[in-house]
Amino acid sequence: MSLGIALLLAGLFFSASLASSTPQVVATLMPSPVGTRDRLAQPTLPASPSQADHGAQVYWLSCLPCHGDLGQGLTDEFRAAYPPEDRNCWESGCHGERPYENGFKLPASIPAVVGADALQKFSNAAVLQAYIKAAMPFWRPGSLTDDEAWAVTAFLLRENGLREDREELNASNADLVRVRVTEAESTLEPPPDTRPHAGWLIAAGVAIPLVILWWMRRSRKSSA
Template sequence: MFRRALAWGALLAALGLALAARYGLGTPISEELARQYDLRPVVLPDGRGLPPGEGRVEEGQRIYAQKCASCHGENGEGYPFNRLVSEPFPITPDTEPVEYAIGNYWPYATTLFDYIRRAMPFGQGGTLTDEEVYHLVAFLLYMNGIVDAGTPVNQKTLPQIRMPARELLELDPEAKRRFPWLTLP
């Protein structure tokens, strides 16, 4: 019985290794393949990974009307998909937003850039240029009352933007317990 189980285990392990080799598991990805899949670095909360470029509110409004309004509403009100513009109200730890949106929920402007670049427009994630994403972020931050209309959004300014919900972000209690050295940026 033990020999039979051992034989099956060895067979499955060998099959797994053969399949891993066949599909290149464990092999570093080549530059060419990375370009083919358009793999971009993750943008971290502190701004590491942000590409060069700059966005302005006016251009962001134009791009939003073309590529975003059909899902998120003409003014970000959220029809048929999620709301992007929040109702203005004071945000405190005790506040329960009626609907989560960028202005009352998103903790970092930099990760908003990363999310839009990777996931939007719906079903076509990764098709926006970095410039288009900067323009959209500028427009959405403006619509949420976070930046002025003339504020340029770029690699340098985006990490400096303080989101209203930033102070409400907390580490999960389990993460605190397991990784006591971990802090939020």
């Protein structure tokens, strides 16, 4: 065996012995903190976006600033998501009594558009879409295109569990999608009359006119 090979084998043996006698340090990965969702960030479109998915984009751009990231309305909790200088929406010079140039005054209360009591002034999706197209967004009513108004209507219906987003919502089917929750129409028959002697009263009501008619005919024959 050559001297070089002998030295190589000795070095390998020494290294292995040292490694076995030295405590091994195993690196442990600490879990990374879960990032906080940016409530004001633009939603991401899926690979094959539906009409309601596109409506989520319209909502983010034109509706979220007033109606909230979850459709809850302009609540104190939602306004806290904004930077401190933008939280008092009714401040004079912002959207209060004296708005800035080209600004606008906000209503004192902005309703929720998602939830149990939301959208109850609209009977169906066609009425809802027509209102959105004509009156929204508040600061620039009528600026949405027809497609944008239909898309955000489809989004609101989906978020409220009123419609599955399987087919396109349009003028041909929107009036079939009910929005307002109404009490079921009663199909019960009126209860029978259970008052005492009700049958006798009915019979008397039929018999009396017959008796009067018979008496009138008899009187005519007697006079003749």
